[in-house]
Amino acid sequence: LRAVPVTVSLLEAGSLGLAGPRPRLTGLARAVLAQLTALHAPDRLDLVLVSADRARPVETRTAEWSWLGWLPHVRPARGQDCRLLLAHDPEQAAARTGELLRRLDETLHEQAARRAAGGSVDEAAGGPYTVVVLDGDPGTPELREAAERLAAQGAAAGIHVLCLAETPPASPTSPLTATFETAAGQNPAFRSCGAAALLTGDVATSLRLLRVAGG
Secondary structure, three states: OOOOOOOOOHHHHOOEEEEEOHHHHHHHHHHHHHHHHHHOOOOOEEEEEEOOOOOOOHHHHHHHOHHHHHOHHHOOOOOOOOOOOEEOOHHHHHHHHHHHHHHHHHHHHHHHHHHHOOOOOOHHHHOOEEEEEEEOOOOOHHHHHHHHHHHHHHHHHOEEEEEEEEOOOEEOOEOHHHHHHHHHHHOHHHHHOOEEEEEEOOOOOEEEEEEOOOO
16 A cells, blocks of 8 residues: 555654655654654653764754754753753763663663562553654764663663664665665664664655564
């Protein structure tokens, strides 16, 4: 079937990778974030942006995501030491991912303690949730490791990663598997996502959804 909407449950997938040419990719990401913020109040969902890929000028990255600053969902509500949850350099990215990793570690520790005591574990406990937009390569080995861990395990603490990777559209000359590998090379956390949506076709207007092993 053509022109059928593609839906993904972040609760089921845990994290989602999006890949394609830059203009289409950012448009798709805006659509995803617009839907999330329209359907979830700021006290149920916060957004964290990590856009520290040094392959693109910081001025370009800042301008491209400036619209997020108008959303109440990027205002810190968990005691974070910042004005907005937007990271455009390695220091800001380290601060934001560090906060999220501490939250993940605390949640996993609490869940392990409940299991040891014979109790049940309700992962993420119905929210509130955090969606982390990881735009490209975060830039350092430490940040890459943090991003990969958040993409793979973060859902246990209500943290869901949206990984963006700039690639050519999937096509007969660049099949889905090749596009996926290109995306994983451009954004290392892409491989840790539970699902991936790849823009396809001559003008990248179609979307193909892949379930990633382990997701």
